[in-house]
Amino acid sequence: MTAITSLRPVAVDQIDDYPFTVDDRFDSHYFMAWERRRWLNSDMRLRGEPECRALFFDLINISYDQSPVGTLPNDHKVLAKMLFISDDRFDQLCRLDFGPLHKWRKFNCDGEIRLGHPMVLKTLQEAHVRREDHQARSDAANINKRLLRLRNSIAGYSKDLSTNDAALRWIDDWLTNQGCSYRNSEWIERAMVAWSGHMQALSARRRTF
Numbered sequence: 001m002t003a004i005t006s007l008r009p010v011a012v013d014q015i016d017d018y019p020f021t022v023d024d025r026f027d028s029h030y031f032m033a034w035e036r037r038r039w040l041n042s043d044m045r046l047r048g049e050p051e052c053r054a055l056f057f058d059l060i061n062i063s064y065d066q067s068p069v070g071t072l073p074n075d076h077k078v079l080a081k082m083l084f085i086s087d088d089r090f091d092q093l094c095r096l097d098f099g100p101l102h103k104w105r106k107f108n109c110d111g112e113i114r115l116g117h118p119m120v121l122k123t124l125q126e127a128h129v130r131r132e133d134h135q136a137r138s139d140a141a142n143i144n145k146r147l148l149r150l151r152n153s154i155a156g157y158s159k160d161l162s163t164n165d166a167a168l169r170w171i172d173d174w175l176t177n178q179g180c181s182y183r184n185s186e187w188i189e190r191a192m193v194a195w196s197g198h199m200q201a202l203s204a205r206r207r208t209f
Contacts, residue, residue, distance in 0.1 A: 060117065
């Protein structure tokens with residue numbers, strides 16, 4: 001049996017931590033972004049064997065359903081089963097310069113060593129940023145709607161108070177901290193009393209200096 005001399009052990013401290021964990025979910029990410037022009041001009045497509053290119057693409061698709069998302073098991077036998085080919089054939093193809101695992105590398109996933117690919121990781125990080133941006137915009141829109149409803153409710157008691165943005169923010173925070181889920185008239189009145197008490201306390205504090 002000929003020894004494979006190109007494989008060398010990698011120190012654990014040389015393996016990067018994977019940026020996503022098993023708790024990170026991309027449930028709505030049922031499709032993947034694919035940089036068509038980058039792929040068409042990549043070394044993998046231009047120099048890889050057709051079989052290797054097909055398996056490479058399969059592995060990328062498989063990784064999106066793994067945990068953590070975007071990774072693969074660091075086990076050739078398991079990967080061969082996922083690809084429906086024999087262990088020997090998979091090992092043979094992986095010895096090629098542009099094999100099915102081209103540019104896949106090891107990552108530390110909460111103590112487990114798994115494989116990740118820079119292109120897959122880039123796509124997931126961009127999706128994560130877009131999701132956070134969408135969530136931030138959604139949260140901001142919800143806050144604005146809640147403040148508008150609060151402003152309209154307070155206007156029925158005090159027009160001046162309803163135009164005081166600082167007071168609205170304080171009252172909104174107070175109601176939230178009180179765990180108020182339904183802001184009926186009783187809660188609005190209690191919040192206005194709390195605001196009045198807050199302002200009296202501030203005035204008294206200023207007089208002590």
